[in-house]
Amino acid sequence: MDAVFTTPEPRNEPVRDYAPGSPERDSLQRRLTELAADKAELTMTIGGEQRMGAGDAIDVVQPHRHRHVLGVTHNASNADAQAAVTAAKAAAPMWRSLSYEDRAAIFLRAADLLAGPWRDTLNAATMLGQSKTSYQAEIDAACELIDFLRFNVKFGQDLLSDQPRSTNGVWNRFDHRPLEGFVYAITPFNFTAIAGNLPSAPALMGNTVVWKPSPTQQFAAHFTMRLFEAAGLPPGVINMVTGDGLAVSEVALADPDLAGIHFTGSTPTFRHLWHEVGTNLDRYRGYPRLVGETGGKDFVIAHSSADVDALHTALIRGAFEYQGQKCSAASRAYIPRSIWEGGLRDRLAATADSLTYGDVTDFGNFGGAVIDARAFAKHAGALDRIKNSANCTVLAGGTADDSEGWFVRPTVVEASDPTHEVFTTEYFGPILGVYVFDDARFDEVVTQAEGIAPYALTGSIFANDRRIVDQASAALRYAAGNFYINDKPTGAVVGQQPFGGARASGTNDKAGSWHNLIRWTSPRTIKETFVPPTDHRYPHMG
Numbered sequence: 001m002d003a004v005f006t007t008p009e010p011r012n013e014p015v016r017d018y019a020p021g022s023p024e025r026d027s028l029q030r031r032l033t034e035l036a037a038d039k040a041e042l043t044m045t046i047g048g049e050q051r052m053g054a055g056d057a058i059d060v061v062q063p064h065r066h067r068h069v070l071g072v073t074h075n076a077s078n079a080d081a082q083a084a085v086t087a088a089k090a091a092a093p094m095w096r097s098l099s100y101e102d103r104a105a106i107f108l109r110a111a112d113l114l115a116g117p118w119r120d121t122l123n124a125a126t127m128l129g130q131s132k133t134s135y136q137a138e139i140d141a142a143c144e145l146i147d148f149l150r151f152n153v154k155f156g157q158d159l160l161s162d163q164p165r166s167t168n169g170v171w172n173r174f175d176h177r178p179l180e181g182f183v184y185a186i187t188p189f190n191f192t193a194i195a196g197n198l199p200s201a202p203a204l205m206g207n208t209v210v211w212k213p214s215p216t217q218q219f220a221a222h223f224t225m226r227l228f229e230a231a232g233l234p235p236g237v238i239n240m241v242t243g244d245g246l247a248v249s250e251v252a253l254a255d256p257d258l259a260g261i262h263f264t265g266s267t268p269t270f271r272h273l274w275h276e277v278g279t280n281l282d283r284y285r286g287y288p289r290l291v292g293e294t295g296g297k298d299f300v301i302a303h304s305s306a307d308v309d310a311l312h313t314a315l316i317r318g319a320f321e322y323q324g325q326k327c328s329a330a331s332r333a334y335i336p337r338s339i340w341e342g343g344l345r346d347r348l349a350a351t352a353d354s355l356t357y358g359d360v361t362d363f364g365n366f367g368g369a370v371i372d373a374r375a376f377a378k379h380a381g382a383l384d385r386i387k388n389s390a391n392c393t394v395l396a397g398g399t400a401d402d403s404e405g406w407f408v409r410p411t412v413v414e415a416s417d418p419t420h421e422v423f424t425t426e427y428f429g430p431i432l433g434v435y436v437f438d439d440a441r442f443d444e445v446v447t448q449a450e451g452i453a454p455y456a457l458t459g460s461i462f463a464n465d466r467r468i469v470d471q472a473s474a475a476l477r478y479a480a481g482n483f484y485i486n487d488k489p490t491g492a493v494v495g496q497q498p499f500g501g502a503r504a505s506g507t508n509d510k511a512g513s514w515h516n517l518i519r520w521t522s523p524r525t526i527k528e529t530f531v532p533p534t535d536h537r538y539p540h541m542g
């Protein structure tokens with residue numbers, strides 16, 4: 001076809017509320033019952049073929065009811081990984097020869113399928129497998145993934161439209177080539193949207209992918225792969241391998257055609273991958289692109305002019321939604337004594353104690369369980385250390401119980417030492433450290449908070465005094481990649497608050513924006529001269 005196409009103008013997917021008696025709630029509840037009834041075979045998908053990994057079996061369970069097995073998956077073996085890499089390389093010429101519009105249509109169709117008939121499946125799988133409430137699943141598995149798919153198509157088109165200037169007689173062009181090789185996408189447990197975005201964003205730009213989801217997110221990842229297929233994704237474009245990823249990395253990171261890593265997960269895992277790439281550098285055809293969004297120790301800093309009701313809500317939602325398992329979760333708060341002793345301390349503790357964590361299929365609960373036994377043990381250990389610390393007072397929670405599910409109570413800890421681990425260590429659970437300061441020490445506290453943790457992902461300032469907002473914003477310029485004024489530090493929306501952080505929080509390539517997509521292209525500059533010179537001499541030569 002001869003046309004320059006324009007992709008549809010994206011709009012953020014409206015969030016459904018699943019209120020009692022609503023049709024969407026009935027429909028989601030039916031799908032929850034169906035998905036919980038079967039024990040699924042959580043296969044790999046390599047070159048379009050589904051098969052079980054050859055390594056050890058892993059039970060994928062409901063975190064809030066860990067005896068309930070949703071499905072079984074297997075670690076991929078070295079041979080499985082090799083097959084996935086080979087399939088990705090084999091599909092590359094076919095995939096990159098398709099037009100951008102053809103590739104984009106697949107992901108736009110996936111978005112529409114997810115907004116419609118697939119919505120309940122992805123939401124229910126995310127609720128059951130990752131212990132998210134209906135609301136937390138809806139903003140992730142439905143809305144954010146739909147938004148990633150639709151907005152990336154628009155950003156990709158903008159990127160392709162970026163062309164150099166030309167002069168009379170010369171036509172200059174950019175050929176926005178996909179990378180030469182395959183992209184290795186490794187995804188975390190906590191967001192179904194991130195798991196879907198990390199393989200699909202490079203694929204949209206014409207790359208083929210080996211995708212390794214987290215075993216604890218494999219239930220929803222399985223259905224995400226089926227969604228892409230239903231939307232018409234050809235075999236071999238995204239090859240999903242399962243399990244812990246150790247064998248996959250042995251193979252993929254040593255392959256000469258590794259063109260990039262698209263990672264989201266913890267800082268130690270990303271550092272490990274980066275080291276491995278460094279070790280293998282001489283093997284590669286090119287320099288692999290390393291894109292990693294990693295951990296956070298996200299702050300809320302309040303000034304004495306802050307609105308206390310807004311601050312209270314931001315702390316509760318920011319720290320305790322999805323059991324604190326968002327990289328953006330508020331995990332350290334700095335509160336002026338006038339506000340703290342003026343009522344916030346007792347109110348925050350009472351609200352935290354009132355939050356119900358339980359089975360997420362009971363829509364009355366505020367939250368569910370933490371993801372697995374390893375996370376539970378980590379949080380239980382941290383709570384023990386906190387309770388034994390002379391610097392700390394536990395004001396709410398502080399307990400954990402894994403008899404039915406991996407439940408950790410929403411915990412508020414007041415700590416008098418601002419260098420205590422509660423202000424520096426990412427727990428990735430529902431534990432909020434609070435440092436209380438005399439109101440006049442605000443500037444000093446901002447300076448201390450700015451650099452005490454190695455991360456720089458999200459952070460909030462609460463103040464009504466505009467001069468304070470301005471000063472704190474300047475002082476904290478490099479302390480967060482996503483900075484909030486009078487709002488909680490969680491809940492970024494695609495197209496509105498492009499997401500990512502620097503320092504130990506990652507490469508800050510802003511998922512769901514052109515900043516990210518540009519990492520998956522390698523432009524070729526073309527100069528075409530219409531009437532080339534035919535005399536090598538210059539006028540100054542006489």
Ligand SMILES: NC(=O)c1ccc[n+]([C@@H]2O[C@H](COP(=O)([O-])OP(=O)(O)OC[C@H]3O[C@@H](n4cnc5c(N)ncnc54)[C@H](O)[C@@H]3O)[C@@H](O)[C@H]2O)c1
Pocket residue numbers: 186187188189190191194212213214215243244245246248249264265266267269270272293294295296326327328426428457499500501505506
């Ligand atoms: N900055 C962000 O945008 C963002 C978003 C979500 C989560 N996170 C971070 O992710 C972390 C929580 O997620 P997680 O527990 O899944 O992280 P994780 O690092 O334990 O695991 C992430 C992924 O890496 C895989 N993995 C681990 N070692 C591997 C290896 N050697 N080879 C291949 N794959 C390997 C895991 O199986 C999983 O798929 C937190 O630190 C959180 O802050 C960051």
Ligand SMILES: N[C@@H](CCC=O)C(=O)O
Pocket residue numbers: 190191325326327328489490491492493499
């Ligand atoms: N983008 C999400 C966090 C993703 C990490 O877990 C937020 O803004 O809350």
